[in-house]
Amino acid sequence: MKVFGVSGSPRIGGTDFAVRHALHLLEEKGCETAYFSVKLKKIEFCLHCDYCTRKKEGCVHKDALAEFYDGLIWADGIVIGTPCYQGTLSGQTKTLLDRCRAILARDPRVLDGKVGMGIAVGGDRNGGQEVALRSLHDFYIIAGVIPVAGGAFGANLGATLWSRDQGGEGVNRDEDGLRSLRKTVKRFHERLERITG
Numbered sequence: 001m002k003v004f005g006v007s008g009s010p011r012i013g014g015t016d017f018a019v020r021h022a023l024h025l026l027e028e029k030g031c032e033t034a035y036f037s038v039k040l041k042k043i044e045f046c047l048h049c050d051y052c053t054r055k056k057e058g059c060v061h062k063d064a065l066a067e068f069y070d071g072l073i074w075a076d077g078i079v080i081g082t083p084c085y086q087g088t089l090s091g092q093t094k095t096l097l098d099r100c101r102a103i104l105a106r107d108p109r110v111l112d113g114k115v116g117m118g119i120a121v122g123g124d125r126n127g128g129q130e131v132a133l134r135s136l137h138d139f140y141i142i143a144g145v146i147p148v149a150g151g152a153f154g155a156n157l158g159a160t161l162w163s164r165d166q167g168g169e170g171v172n173r174d175e176d177g178l179r180s181l182r183k184t185v186k187r188f189h190e191r192l193e194r195i196t197g
């Protein structure tokens, strides 16, 4: 079971910590993992130039996202973590999702049937984590990825973490948030086992 973890935070903070923690838990369950962070990467916005839909050869931009595309295609499961900015995804995370138009235009089935989960990290306890998770799930649905959450009683839409604006240290102290992460990872792994047989 191959899992690709993605952090949409521009720094080594709570999102990086949470995604790496999820990957660590999945490695303990026998998964092979790879990690991609937007930190210090030069990533272009989608220009809506329609190069991808006309040519069906990927994106017109040849930038740091080649590694991101490769990771998504390689994986059986995808873990996307985002900080909450203005009550939703970070702009960096949104740009990653927009830029997936390029690989989906080349092959609309490229991500079909993979499993996806989300992690959202806010400086406030209720700072838009669920809105961010819903946006990740919407992306998964559009891309043909099966969205997985941790279930009722603690992780309804996925992993919701509260950093108190203290990065990884804050997330590491958020026991309720870490529980939501563990519950989501558990369900994600169960679903991965089912799809990989």
Ligand SMILES: Cc1cc2nc3c(=O)[nH]c(=O)nc-3n(C[C@H](O)[C@H](O)[C@H](O)COP(=O)(O)O)c2cc1C
Residues within 6 Å of the ligand: 009, 010, 011, 012, 013, 014, 015, 016, 082, 083, 084, 085, 086, 087, 088, 121, 122, 123, 124, 125, 126, 127, 128, 163, 164, 165, 166, 167, 168
């Ligand atoms: C531009 C910006 C907007 C933010 N907006 C929110 C917000 O709407 N809700 C929230 O809970 N935290 C907000 N924060 C705080 C971050 O979500 C919080 O510090 C989080 O830990 C950042 O993730 P990171 O530690 O992975 O960098 C914002 C931070 C920035 C830089």
